Structures are given as structure tokens and as C-alpha cells.
Amino acid sequence: xxxxxxxxxxxxxxxxxxxxxxxxxxxxxxxxxxxxxxxxxxxxxxxxxxxxxxxxxxxxxxxxxxxxxxxxxxxxxxxxxxxxxxxxxxxxxxxxxxxxxxxxxxxxxxxxxxxxxxxxxxxxxxxxxxxxxxxxxxxxxxxxxxxxxxxxxxxxxxxxxxxxxxxxxxxxxxxxxxxxxxxxxxxxxxxxxxxxxxxxxxxxxxxxxxxxxxxxxxxxxxxxxxxxxxxxxxxxxxxxxxxxxxxxxxxxxxxxxxxxxxxxxxxxxxxxxxxxxxxxxxxxxxxxxxxxxxxxxxxxxxxxxxxxxxxxxxxxxxxxxxxxxxxxxxxxxxx
Ligand code: SF4
Numbered sequence: 001x002x003x004x005x006x007x008x009x010x011x012x013x014x015x016x017x018x019x020x021x022x023x024x025x026x027x028x029x030x031x032x033x034x035x036x037x038x039x040x041x042x043x044x045x046x047x048x049x050x051x052x053x054x055x056x057x058x059x060x061x062x063x064x065x066x067x068x069x070x071x072x073x074x075x076x077x078x079x080x081x082x083x084x085x086x087x088x089x090x091x092x093x094x095x096x097x098x099x100x101x102x103x104x105x106x107x108x109x110x111x112x113x114x115x116x117x118x119x120x121x122x123x124x125x126x127x128x129x130x131x132x133x134x135x136x137x138x139x140x141x142x143x144x145x146x147x148x149x150x151x152x153x154x155x156x157x158x159x160x161x162x163x164x165x166x167x168x169x170x171x172x173x174x175x176x177x178x179x180x181x182x183x184x185x186x187x188x189x190x191x192x193x194x195x196x197x198x199x200x201x202x203x204x205x206x207x208x209x210x211x212x213x214x215x216x217x218x219x220x221x222x223x224x225x226x227x228x229x230x231x232x233x234x235x236x237x238x239x240x241x242x243x244x245x246x247x248x249x250x251x252x253x254x255x256x257x258x259x260x261x262x263x264x265x266x267x268x269x270x271x272x273x274x275x276x277x278x279x280x281x282x283x284x285x286x287x288x289x290x291x292x293x294x295x296x297x298x299x300x301x302x303x304x305x306x307x308x309x310x311x312x313x314x315x316x317x318x319x320x321x322x323x324x325x326x327x328x329x330x331x332x333x334x335x
Pocket of ligand 1: 224225228235236237240241242243257261262266267268269271272
């Protein structure tokens, strides 16, 4: 029996952070052993909010591929590719956008949150940003993705993808598209240094590639229990971002920290230092792999070229079926 297809990707907005790793990548690493996985660098999706600042896009794309590989994605098991190299995805997006009601997109809570949190002016909310979930649907359905490991904020988009797939099948009387299913990890939301959801856009992230000094200084800047004025005051871990960090990065040690904190037996500065050690230990093997990969840029290119070819072929096969289902012209070739 053919393996189920998995499709997922990250926007090429910069290096990945721990929220991406715990929220999505750990699922990728497990799934690559069981499924036929397609993992994209979503560079077109970066344009939905970053269209006016594209000079770093190529480098961000390269950095993301490095992050995938350093985190443990294995190109022998999974297809790693760049979204914009699959030109057929743009055609599929165009077709799907014709059958996607605008009010489905306008209701999208992730879009509303993005506009609010990034303080986007009205003229910055483009046609492309509104259509984000339609493009994402084309990404998923191009290689016929059935399972989509995502962060919690993306679950609303996957619902829209399911609706679009269902609508296509219904309109054209076919059973062509699967209804993709979103998958969360046990840690779907990771908080950043300021207590908001960890996000590159908010500047509150701990990057996978951050060196020890950066991690130490970011962790030391995190907010603790504001009611705790002296080292031996009893603390309230439930309101402390550092304690949340313990639960996230070293959950086995969190109960002991909570006990010490409540009894006033550990100071916040020491608690932060200890947490920074845990985070750095967790990142060390990923960073060692990254340093090794950086010595061989040709290998990186080979991986992406092979991945692009495979993803493109899969999307071409889907498009041919889509055109047939809709009675569209197949590309007109002079013979
Ligand atoms: S001791 Fe640790 S868990 Fe308790 S308030 Fe301070 S930083 Fe937070």
C-alpha cells in the first residue's frame, strides 16, 4: 500500500526558532520515517507580509533549508524543496482561488491576528495576504498532501483547505482531492521571551542557531513572578515565563523547580541561569550539524534540486487531473 502523503512548510522569513522546532519540526522528524513527506520552504508566502522587503529572501531560503537539515530532516526520507520552484503551484492556486469564496478568507482568524499583532496598515493587507490560505491549499494539494503537521495558529487555514478540497470535488463531481488533516505536536504553542507566542515577527524568539551568549542574554531578559522581590520570597511559578520555559524545555525538572520556587529556596537569577543551560544543551547537537552542513554548500544545492524535481513532478500530475476534471485546456503544444 502506498504511504500517505504529508505536506508542510515554513515561511522564508528568517532562521527558525524553538517554537518552530517544538511546534512543527518534531512531528516532521517522526513522520519522515512513516510517510511520504514533502517539506517546502515557503518563499512566496513570505511575500504576503514582506513584499516590500525582499532583499534577504534568497539567503532566508538557504537558511531554512539548513535549519531543516540541522534539525534532523533527512533528504533520503523526505522531499525538501522551494515553493517558488514549483511553478505549477501558482497555476493550481489560481484555479483554486476561483472557487474560494472571499468570505471564507475574510473570516480567517489567523489573518485577523496577523493584522492586529503586526499592526498592518490597511494598504498593507494585500490581495495576496487575504489569499494566503488558498495558496497554502495549492501547496498542500499539489502533491496530494493528506496530513499536514502545523503550528496551532495554522489549524484555521487547514480547515479552509479542507473546505476548498471538498468544494472542488463537489463542483466537478470527482473524488480527486483528499481533505487534508492538520496535526499538532504535544507543544503546539511555545511562548517567547516577552510572554507572547514565540514569533520571528515579534522579535521574542530563541533561534535554533542562536549561540550560547545570545541564549543566555535572551533567557536572562525574561519576566519572572513580579510579586517576588527578594530571593527567599515564596514564588508563583504559574505566572512566571521562566517556569513556563522549564515546562517547555526540560519538563522532567519542572516539578522540582516549582517546589523550590514556592518554598523560596531558589533565586530567580539562578533559576534563569539553570534554564539557559538546559536550552543550550538542547540546541547543541542541532548547531553542531548546522556547522558541518555549512561547510558543503554544493550538497545543499543538490538536495534542493532533487527535491524540486520530485515536488514538481507530483504537482504536474495533480494539475493534469485538475484540468481534466474542469474541462480546461491542457497546455497547448504545437506538434
Ligand atoms: S524561581 Fe524560577 S520559577 Fe520561581 S519565579 Fe523565579 S524564575 Fe520563576
